[in-house]
Amino acid sequence: MKNIGFKVIASIALFGCWYYGAQALAASGDPTSSKAKQDPGSRGFIFETNRDDIVAKAKKEGKLRVMSSLDPGSFKPMADSFKKKYPFIDVYMHEMTGTEAIQRFLLELKAGTVKEWDVGHASEDHYNDFAAHAMKFDILGMAEQGILKINPKMVDPDNRTIVAMASGLCAIAYNRGRLAPDRVPNQLEDILRPEFKGRKFVVDVRPHCMAALMASQGEEWVINYARKIKEQEPVWVRGNTRALTAIAVGEYVLHQLTNYHSCVRATWKDKSKSLACKVIEPVSVRIQEPDFVLKSAANPYAALLFLEHHASPEGQKILDDIEPLKSSIFTQGEVSKIVQGKKASINDFRTYHKTPNWMKLILEAYGFPKAEIR
Amino acid sequence: MAKTETVARSLGLPAWTGVNTLRKHALAFGITALLLWVVAAPIIMLVLSSLREGNFITPGAFTLGNYRTVYLNQLTYPALLNTLIYATAVSAISLTFATIFAWLVERTDMPGTNWAWTMMLLPLAMPGILRSMSWILLLSPRSGIINIYVRDYLSLFGMQLETGPFNIFTLPGMIFVEGMSGSTTLFLLMVGAFRLMDPSMEEAAKISGARTFTTLRRVTLGLMLPAVLAAAMYAFLGNLDDFETPLLIGLQAGIYLLPTLIYFTAYVSPSYGLATAYSSIFIIFTIAMVWIYYRVVIRRSDRYASITGKGYRPRRLSLGKWRWLALGLFIAFFTLNIIMPFLTLLWASLLPSYMVPSRAALQYVTLDNFATLINEPSIINSTVNTIILGVVTATGTMALAYMVSWLIVRLKVKGGLLLDGLAFIPHAIPTVSIALALIVLYLHPAVRWLPIYGTIWIMMLALMTRYIAFASRTANSAMTQIHGELEEAARTSGATRFTTLMRITFPLLLPPFIGGWVWVFAHTIRSFSIPLMLATPGNETIAVVMYHFWERKADFSLASTLGVAMLVSVGILTFFSRRFIAQGFTRNQ
Numbered sequence: 001m002k003n004i005g006f007k008v009i010a011s012i013a014l015f016g017c018w019y020y021g022a023q024a025l026a027a028s029g030d031p032t033s034s035k036a037k038q039d040p041g042s043r044g045f046i047f048e049t050n051r052d053d054i055v056a057k058a059k060k061e062g063k064l065r066v067m068s069s070l071d072p073g074s075f076k077p078m079a080d081s082f083k084k085k086y087p088f089i090d091v092y093m094h095e096m097t098g099t100e101a102i103q104r105f106l107l108e109l110k111a112g113t114v115k116e117w118d119v120g121h122a123s124e125d126h127y128n129d130f131a132a133h134a135m136k137f138d139i140l141g142m143a144e145q146g147i148l149k150i151n152p153k154m155v156d157p158d159n160r161t162i163v164a165m166a167s168g169l170c171a172i173a174y175n176r177g178r179l180a181p182d183r184v185p186n187q188l189e190d191i192l193r194p195e196f197k198g199r200k201f202v203v204d205v206r207p208h209c210m211a212a213l214m215a216s217q218g219e220e221w222v223i224n225y226a227r228k229i230k231e232q233e234p235v236w237v238r239g240n241t242r243a244l245t246a247i248a249v250g251e252y253v254l255h256q257l258t259n260y261h262s263c264v265r266a267t268w269k270d271k272s273k274s275l276a277c278k279v280i281e282p283v284s285v286r287i288q289e290p291d292f293v294l295k296s297a298a299n300p301y302a303a304l305l306f307l308e309h310h311a312s313p314e315g316q317k318i319l320d321d322i323e324p325l326k327s328s329i330f331t332q333g334e335v336s337k338i339v340q341g342k343k344a345s346i347n348d349f350r351t352y353h354k355t356p357n358w359m360k361l362i363l364e365a366y367g368f369p370k371a372e373i374r
Numbered sequence: 375m376a377k378t379e380t381v382a383r384s385l386g387l388p389a390w391t392g393v394n395t396l397r398k399h400a401l402a403f404g405i406t407a408l409l410l411w412v413v414a415a416p417i418i419m420l421v422l423s424s425l426r427e428g429n430f431i432t433p434g435a436f437t438l439g440n441y442r443t444v445y446l447n448q449l450t451y452p453a454l455l456n457t458l459i460y461a462t463a464v465s466a467i468s469l470t471f472a473t474i475f476a477w478l479v480e481r482t483d484m485p486g487t488n489w490a491w492t493m494m495l496l497p498l499a500m501p502g503i504l505r506s507m508s509w510i511l512l513l514s515p516r517s518g519i520i521n522i523y524v525r526d527y528l529s530l531f532g533m534q535l536e537t538g539p540f541n542i543f544t545l546p547g548m549i550f551v552e553g554m555s556g557s558t559t560l561f562l563l564m565v566g567a568f569r570l571m572d573p574s575m576e577e578a579a580k581i582s583g584a585r586t587f588t589t590l591r592r593v594t595l596g597l598m599l600p601a602v603l604a605a606a607m608y609a610f611l612g613n614l615d616d617f618e619t620p621l622l623i624g625l626q627a628g629i630y631l632l633p634t635l636i637y638f639t640a641y642v643s644p645s646y647g648l649a650t651a652y653s654s655i656f657i658i659f660t661i662a663m664v665w666i667y668y669r670v671v672i673r674r675s676d677r678y679a680s681i682t683g684k685g686y687r688p689r690r691l692s693l694g695k696w697r698w699l700a701l702g703l704f705i706a707f708f709t710l711n712i713i714m715p716f717l718t719l720l721w722a723s724l725l726p727s728y729m730v731p732s733r734a735a736l737q738y739v740t741l742d743n744f745a746t747l748i749n750e751p752s753i754i755n756s757t758v759n760t761i762i763l764g765v766v767t768a769t770g771t772m773a774l775a776y777m778v779s780w781l782i783v784r785l786k787v788k789g790g791l792l793l794d795g796l797a798f799i800p801h802a803i804p805t806v807s808i809a810l811a812l813i814v815l816y817l818h819p820a821v822r823w824l825p826i827y828g829t830i831w832i833m834m835l836a837l838m839t840r841y842i843a844f845a846s847r848t849a850n851s852a853m854t855q856i857h858g859e860l861e862e863a864a865r866t867s868g869a870t871r872f873t874t875l876m877r878i879t880f881p882l883l884l885p886p887f888i889g890g891w892v893w894v895f896a897h898t899i900r901s902f903s904i905p906l907m908l909a910t911p912g913n914e915t916i917a918v919v920m921y922h923f924w925e926r927k928a929d930f931s932l933a934s935t936l937g938v939a940m941l942v943s944v945g946i947l948t949f950f951s952r953r954f955i956a957q958g959f960t961r962n963q
Contacts, residue, residue, distance in 0.1 A: 071926055071927070072751070072752075072922065094911050095918075095922075097921075097925075097926065098906055098921060098925065100806065100809065100903060100906045100907035101906060101907065101909075103810065103813075103907065104809075104813055104907050104908065107810075107813050107814065107817060108813075108817065111817035111818075111819075111822075113817060113822070113827070113828075205625065205638075235626050236625050236626065236628075237625065237626060238621055238622075238625060239924075239925070239928075240928035241507075241924050241925070241928045241929070241930050241933070242507065242510070242622060244928055245507075245511075245727075245728050245930045246510075246514070246517070248727060248728065248729075249511075249514075249517040249728060249729065249730055250516060250517050251514045251515075251516050251517040262928045265927065265928070265929075266727065266928060266929075269726040269727040269929070269931070270726075270727045271725070271726055271727065271729070271738045272729055272735075363638065368638050369449060369630070369634070369635050369638035369639065
């Protein structure tokens with residue numbers, strides 16, 4: 001009897017070990033995931049080891065509220081394609097853009113009044129302030145382990161929580177009627193040719209595109225280039241609406257560097273076909289739309305899935321088709337195809353935090369701020 | 375009464391702490407508290423911000439470094455000098471046009487004054503950025519429409535020009551654009567006073583042999599000094615911190631004003647402390663102006679009162695044969711000020727993207743932009759929000775301004791200069807600072823329970839702060855026109871203070887009140903920065919749609935379409951409000 005009793009107890013114990021062991025293994029997914037959990041860099045972060053768990057938790061949440069800096073025209077396609085994958089999640093997207101709205105949102109975050117949003121946008125002007133309000137999901141770790149299908153290069157390696165969904169590609173814009181094909185610049189130095197001296201081209205005083213060049217060209221090269229641009233006596237402008245309209249009607253010949261997507265969108269509507277855009281080398285590219293799951297999110301797992309969807313080929317195609325041409329340089333989208341084979345300077349997460357200071361240096365090289373008695 | 379004051383004294387407190395004294399001054403305290411509620415937060419925020427390192431979001435240590443940097447900066451003084459030249463010239467042009475047309479419309483028999491009134495208000499509906507853009511498209515050296523037509527005409531005489539002859543990208547170009555557009559505001563600041571003026575003094579001058587021009591110069595303008603001075607100071611200070619034209623035209627022209635310097639300081643390389651320290655320059659000018667106005671006008675307001683108990687009969691001066699010339703002058707002004715920019719916007723709104731007008735371009739004319747505007751998902755909601763915001767802001771601002779003015783001009787309360795200064799200083803505070811101050815205030819745990827943050831009310835408060843300066847100028851100049859005799863007579867006849875206010879004072883002040891109301895309403899609906907900053911999901915206004923078209927889509931045609939729609943809407947509104955004002959005027963007669 002004693003033997004029988006021992007066998008029963010041993011069998012139960014063995015069954016128990018097998019059962020709980022199997023459960024534990026199932027929960028951990030593949031063994032590499034648990035290894036990532038031990039990564040010293042991810043200590044204190046939330047690390048989901050199984051994608052199915054994320055989906056299950058998101059299903060329980062059932063809804064998602066996104067504060068986005070995308071063009072609102074992208075909202076419906078983005079939400080529809082997300083809903084196609086996750087029909088059990090109700091999505092609402094709202095636009096947050098412009099310095100003013102960004103400042104307001106940050107002050108709300110600091111006051112702790114933001115309860116109704118799950119995904120937020122980290123503007124470059126206050127990037128670190130926003131990063132402090134991100135939920136500590138180890139998105140980088142989960143991306144590296146393939147739990148979330150996001151290219152790890154799209155994730156900030158320092159805080160591991162912010163994903164740059166898009167890219168800003170810069171190009172020259174010019175008037176076909178006023179600039180013969182053989183005179184169109186092929187590289188940035190071409191703009192320094194004597195024929196462009198004396199109010200022949202426009203330069204934006206918000207130098208995002210120039211700042212991105214510092215990532216690979218170095219500060220010295222870009223500052224020297226900015227000084228040479230100033231010596232060309234360009235026309236200083238602020239904003240694309242004014243500049244692209246002026247070039248389209250032939251007031252000016254050339255825009256030194258502008259947002260490629262704005263230029264392409266303007267050419268779509270330009271019936272005179274006089275406006276043209278051209279990507280020249282070194283190509284200036286910068287990461288854009290850095291999004292994150294808010295610390296105060298009521299639906300954090302649905303938010304994780306949304307970030308993953310945004311970074312997926314379907315999400316990136318929407319950025320290319322509607323924004324347009326703003327897919328991440330780190331995906332197989334249109335931007336990486338345009339840049340492929342060209343010398344490029346990419347202002348990514350390694351250098352992104354330097355952007356405000358770089359812009360200041362460039363402005364100083366341009367000679368701003370300035371004042372002279374007229 | 376005596377008992378409570380005795381008690382107060384026995385407690386070692388001043389007599390005014392007595393309950394009845396408090397009751398007596400309750401209205402004055404109440405109005406002052408209301409004014410402080412609206413303006414104090416932005417003023418305090420501005421001062422604190424200028425004394426700190428960092429920015430509004432992450433303020434640093436206290437410092438005087440910002441002021442040192444501003445006042446020791448070599449760039450400050452050339453920029454200030456340019457700004458003073460610009461502001462003086464623009465104000466002079468605006469004031470001249472506004473005075474002439476206020477006089478013609480209200481004091482003379484110029485034909486079509488009802489229409490003229492409506493037309494004077496139309497520029498209010500055009501967002502500044504679109505107005506500047508229209509003039510760029512009209513007067514750009516190479517592609518400006520006017521330049522192209524003038525060059526074509528000159529070529530008939532063998533004169534071949536490649537660019538010009540006009541160039542908007544010059545200091546005179548900037549002054550021209552702002553000088554024309556600024557006249558509407560000044561017209562509204564003065565027109566009420568012109569209307570309330572008793573013509574018996576003009577008639578006396580005529581009987582004494584004075585000519586029309588002499589009467590205008592020596593009598594009419596003399597009586598109008600409060601209104602003209604109020605308009606002049608408002609114009610000058612407004613033009614000192616004018617932002618859109620210096621950035622859109624001045625930057626290209628290479629003309630750098632103080633607002634351009636602030637732009638580079640605050641936005642391009644963010645340093646809000648420095649930017650707000652720059653604003654202190656505007657505040658110094660503001661305080662100086664308020665002091666002058668108080669000394670010259672408010673303290674001697676009886677001298678300018680033309681509506682007295684002795685009789686009030688507004689009558690128009692006959693211009694004789696000059697009346698048609700006056701109409702011609704008005705039409706020329708109106709064509710330049712509104713027709714040409716409006717036609718440019720209309721043309722742009724009918725094209726997929728802007729093209730210089732030509733026969734070839736006609737084939738692309740389409741109503742697609744209007745369809746896009748109608749189909750914009752947020753357009754209906756934002757239009758409704760904008761109208762509600764416009765109505766509550768205009769009513770609240772004008773009501774507060776008239777109450778404050780009543781304290782200062784009529785009751786001549788102690789500290790009137792301070793009150794008037796408080797009502798005017800917000801004119802010198804950057805819009806962004808006003809909005810940020812209100813966010814910080816209403817997000818504070820101590821006041822978060824108030825149902826203000828995240829509603830339309832916070833936008834209303836911010837816009838009231840922004841426009842109280844204009845409203846108080848209108849109220850002051852109108853109030854100084856009415857002598858206290860009328861109210862005293864009513865009180866002597868047994869009317870209560872409230873009856874006197876409603877039956878005597880308010881009907882007399884109704885026309886300038888409505889004029890000011892229309893101005894605040896129009897500025898509210900076209901206001902850009904405050905709604906963009908304070909609108910939370912669900913209470914967005916038209917400004918958000920405009921931002922989307924202009925900044926996000928970089929689409930001038932779509933932005934123009936919205937501009938055209940706003941202009942037509944405000945045109946209709948002003949036309950009907952003109953009829954309303956006209957009725958009020960007739961009743962007074």
